Amino acid sequence: MTEPSTFFTASPAWHWLIIAYFFIGGLAGGCYALAVLIDLFGRPSDRPLGRLGYYVAFPAIVLSGLLLTLDLNRPERFWHMLIESHTFRPMLKLYSPMSFGSWVLLAFGGFALASFLAALAEAGRIRWTWPLQLRPPGPLGMLVGIVGGLLGIFVAGYTGVLLAVTNRPIWSDTPLLGLTFLISAASTSAALLILLADRRHHTAGLAALERFDRLALALEPLAILALIVSLGSVARVWLSAWGVLLGLMVALGIVIPLVMQWRSAGANPRPSAAAPLLVLIGGLMFRAVIVLSSDAARSVWPG
Amino acid sequence: MAQAMGFFTDTTICIGCKACEVACKEWNQLPATRGGVNTLSGDSYDNTRRLDGTHWRHVRFVEQFTPDRTDGRWLLMSDVCKHCVRAGCLEVCPTGAIIRTEFDTVVIQSDTCNGCRDCIGACPFGVIGVNPVSNTAQKCTLCYDRLQNGLEPACSKACPTDSINFGPIADLKVLAAKRVGTLHERGETRAYLYGADEKMLGGLNAFFLLVDRPEVYGLPSDPQLPSRNLVTGSVWTAFGAFALGLLGLISFRNRGERND
Numbered sequence: 001m002t003e004p005s006t007f008f009t010a011s012p013a014w015h016w017l018i019i020a021y022f023f024i025g026g027l028a029g030g031c032y033a034l035a036v037l038i039d040l041f042g043r044p045s046d047r048p049l050g051r052l053g054y055y056v057a058f059p060a061i062v063l064s065g066l067l068l069t070l071d072l073n074r075p076e077r078f079w080h081m082l083i084e085s086h087t088f089r090p091m092l093k094l095y096s097p098m099s100f101g102s103w104v105l106l107a108f109g110g111f112a113l114a115s116f117l118a119a120l121a122e123a124g125r126i127r128w129t130w131p132l133q134l135r136p137p138g139p140l141g142m143l144v145g146i147v148g149g150l151l152g153i154f155v156a157g158y159t160g161v162l163l164a165v166t167n168r169p170i171w172s173d174t175p176l177l178g179l180t181f182l183i184s185a186a187s188t189s190a191a192l193l194i195l196l197a198d199r200r201h202h203t204a205g206l207a208a209l210e211r212f213d214r215l216a217l218a219l220e221p222l223a224i225l226a227l228i229v230s231l232g233s234v235a236r237v238w239l240s241a242w243g244v245l246l247g248l249m250v251a252l253g254i255v256i257p258l259v260m261q262w263r264s265a266g267a268n269p270r271p272s273a274a275a276p277l278l279v280l281i282g283g284l285m286f287r288a289v290i291v292l293s294s295d296a297a298r299s300v301w302p303g
Numbered sequence: 304m305a306q307a308m309g310f311f312t313d314t315t316i317c318i319g320c321k322a323c324e325v326a327c328k329e330w331n332q333l334p335a336t337r338g339g340v341n342t343l344s345g346d347s348y349d350n351t352r353r354l355d356g357t358h359w360r361h362v363r364f365v366e367q368f369t370p371d372r373t374d375g376r377w378l379l380m381s382d383v384c385k386h387c388v389r390a391g392c393l394e395v396c397p398t399g400a401i402i403r404t405e406f407d408t409v410v411i412q413s414d415t416c417n418g419c420r421d422c423i424g425a426c427p428f429g430v431i432g433v434n435p436v437s438n439t440a441q442k443c444t445l446c447y448d449r450l451q452n453g454l455e456p457a458c459s460k461a462c463p464t465d466s467i468n469f470g471p472i473a474d475l476k477v478l479a480a481k482r483v484g485t486l487h488e489r490g491e492t493r494a495y496l497y498g499a500d501e502k503m504l505g506g507l508n509a510f511f512l513l514v515d516r517p518e519v520y521g522l523p524s525d526p527q528l529p530s531r532n533l534v535t536g537s538v539w540t541a542f543g544a545f546a547l548g549l550l551g552l553i554s555f556r557n558r559g560e561r562n563d
Contacts, residue, residue, distance in 0.1 A: 005523035010355070010429035012420035034551075041555040073418020073438045080398040080417045091399050095530055098421050099397035153547075157540040164532035166424035167391060175532050178540030186547050205555075212554035216547065223543070 003301060004234055009167045011295045017071040021064050022159045022287040023188070025105075026181060028060035029156035030189025032112060034212070036149035038205050039136040046205030051119040052196055053189075054135075057152065058116035061109050064155075068105075082106065097162035101155075108155050111148030118144075156189075157182035163290070169297035170290065173234040176227045177290065183223050187216040188283035191257075191276035199273075210261060217258045217279065221250055224286075240300040242293035249289060253282010307407035308450060309386055309508030310459060310467055311475040313482055314520070315494065317379040317466040319362055324351060324381075326461035327360040330446065334436060353521075354382055355432025359443040360458050365519055380511065380520050381458070381467055384409070384430045384443035385498060388505030391529045392422035392431060392442075400440075407472070407508055408445040413437050427504070427526035445509075472508060482512060497522060504528065 035053025038046050069078040077085070081102040084091040093099040118135035120126045135141040160177030171177060190213035197206050224246075228235050238246055257275035264272070293300075328335055334357050336342075344350050349364035361382045368375030386408045393401045393409055400415035401422060411422070411431070416439035423431045423440060434441040446456035454460075459469035468475055479496050486494035493514040498507030504526055517524045 002518060002524070005427065005525045005527065008429055008518075008521060008523040008526075009426060010353075010423050010432060012424035013433075014420065014424075037551045037555050041552075071419075073420070073433055073440075074416070077398075077415075077417035080400070080415055081419070084399045085415045086412075091397070093394075093397065093399075095533060096395045096397050096421075097533070098395060098419060102397060153544050157544060161533070161536040161540055162421075164536040165395060165529045166421070167427045167527065167529055168424045171424075172527075172529060172532055175535035175539050178536050179543035182540055182543045183547065186550075208555045212551055215550040215554060219546070219550070 003298075004169065004173065006167055006169045006172055006234070007298050007301065009169075011168070012166070013295075014071070014291060017067050019284070019287050019291050021067040021071070022181065022291070023284045024060050024067065025064040025159060026156045026185030026283070027189050027192055028057045028064055028112065029108065029152035029154070030185040031060070031193060032057035032108075032115065032152035033149045033156070034186075034189055034193060034209065035115070036136070036145040036152075038209075039141075039145055042205045042208075043203075045203050047122065049193065049197055049203065049205040049209070050135075051123060052193055054112070054115040054119040056189075056192060056196070058109075058112040061105065061112045061155070065105060065109065097158055097165050101158050101162060104151055104154050104158065108148065108151040111144060111151055114144050115148060153182070156185035163294075168294050170231065170234060170237060170294045173232070174227055174230040176223065176230050180220075180223045180227050181287070183216060183220050184283045184286055187213055187220055187254075188280050190216060191279035191283075195273055195276040195280070213276075213279070214258060214261050217254050217261075220254050224250060234297075236302055237293060237297045237300055239302055240293075240296075242289055242296060242300065245285065246289050249282050249285040253278055253285060257282075305405045307472040307508060308445065308470065309408070309472045309475060309510070310383060310445070310456075310469055311479045311499075311510055311512070312381055312383070313466050313468065313479075313512045314378065314380040315466075315486065315491070315512060315514060316464045317362065317381055318464055319348065319364060319377065319379040320463060321351075321362045322461040322463060323360045323458035323467055324358070324362060326457040327443075328357075330449070330457035331359065331444070333357045333359065333434070338435065354384070354428075354430045354442070356434035356441040357432070357436075359383065359441075363521060365515075367519075378515060378519065380513070381462075382521070383458070383509050384445070385428055385504075385510070386443075386445055386508035387427075388501070388508065389528055390504070391425040391427055391527075394528060394530050395421045395425040397421060404447055404450075406445065406447075406450050408447065408450075410444045410447050411440055411442060413439045413441065416440050425529040427523055427528075443509075472506075475510075479510070479512060486512075486514075 031053040035050045038050040069075045114134045117131035121131040133140050136145045157178045160181035163171035257278040260275040351361045354361045363380045365378035390409045400412045431442045455469045459467040498510035
C-alpha cells in the first residue's frame, strides 16, 4: 500500500514541552470555563468551588506560556509571535492557528488574571476590594466571565486544530483532533477540580461537576472512535505499541474512572481521589500518544 | 514584481556528482558536517539522506537493484525546496519570518524566525529543518542574494550536466515540455513532469522531470496545503464546544431542586 502523502514530511520535533502545554493549557481553559458555569448557575455555597477554577486557570496559563516559550529554538524571540520584528506592527494571521492562538492566549491570560484577583479578593487573601466586581453576578463580572469562558474554550480546543493545520501523519489526516482535545480538556478539568475540591463538603456544585465529568467521559470514547474512523487507512499506524497505549489510555483514563464514579454517584459523600487522578493521567497519555505516534508513523507503518 | 524565477531539475541527466550540494554549502556558508561529525549512511553513496536546515540541496540516490544484483538502475535527483506558489510554510508561519519575494520564491528571514518549527511540520515535502548555527528554521532561498544581484543560484551554476536549469518559470516550462517530448520520442515513455502545472499547490517553482512514481524519489503524490483542515477542524471543534456546553447546562442547571 502506498504511503500517504503526509508521510513525506519532516517532524517539527514538538515533544514533551508541547505535550505538557496541550495538557496544562487544556486544564487552564477548561477549569476557567467550568468556574464560569458554576458562577452562573451555582448556589452561594458553590462559590469556593468556582474560586478553585480561577485559582487553577491563571497559574496554568502562565505555565503554558512558559512551556511554549521554552520550546522555541530562540526563546528570547517569543514576542515575534505578536509583533513583527522589522516593522514593530502587530503580527496576526487569522488562518494560522499558532498566530491566532498566540493572541488568544494573551487575551485569555488577561481574563484569567482578572478572575484570579477576584477570587483572591473574595477569599480575603488580598486586601483590594475592586477586583470583586470582576466576577459574576455583577454586570462587569458577567462580561469578564462570559468572554473569558469563551476564550478558555478556544484555548482548550485550538491546539488540536493547530496540529491538523500541518502536513504531518495522523495530525493532518483527520479534522477531529480539536474536538477530541476539547472533550478531553473538559473531562480532565472537571477531574482536577473534583480532586482539588474540599470533598468533605459534598455541595450541589461538586455533585454537578461529577455529573458533568461522567457525561464528558462518556462522550470521550465516542469521539476517539470517530477520530480513528476519520483517519481511514492512516489509522493502521496504531496497529502497533501506540495503539496498545491508546487502548490502555481509554481503559485507564476513561472506562475505569467512569465505572468508579458511576458506582459512587450520590451514595458516597466523599468520592475517592483515584477516579479523577486516573482521568488526569489518561488526558496526558492521550496527548502524548497523538503527538508522539505521528513521529513514529513512518517506522511503524505496516506497508 | 520581477519575473517568477525557479528551477527545472531534469533527473534523467543527473550524474550524482553532488556539485550542487557543495556549491550550495559554500555560497550559503552551511556547515559541512553534522555538529562537527561526518556521518556516513553506510549503505549508499548518499550520505546526505534528506533536506534539512543545513542541507538545502540533496542529491537523492535511488538504487533499484534486483535481489541478485544482476540488473539495476540508479535514479538520481537533486532535490530542493519547491518554492510552491501556494506555500504551506508561509501559510502557518506565525512570526512573518517566511516571505514571498519579488521573484515569486519563498524565503525564511533568519532574524525574524523564533524557531517555533510550525513550518517544518507544515511543508508538504519535508524540506525545512533547524540550522544549529542560527538555531532557526532554514531552507533553500533560491540564492535570493545572488538573484538580487543578477546572478544565478550557486547550485545551477555549478551543475556540470545542466540537470539543474535556472530561469524564468515560463521559459523553464517550455524547455521541460520539449525535453519530455524528446524522451518520449526516444522510447523513455515513463518521463513526466512533477509540479510543473498549477494543479500541484498552484505550481512548484522548482519542478522536476521524473521517470518513476513520485514516492520512489521520496516525493508525495498528493501534496496539500495545511490550511485544508482549518475550516473543517474548527467547525468540528465548535460543534464539540456546543455539545459540551449543553452537557454543562444539563449538569449545572436546576440541580438544587434535587440536591442540597
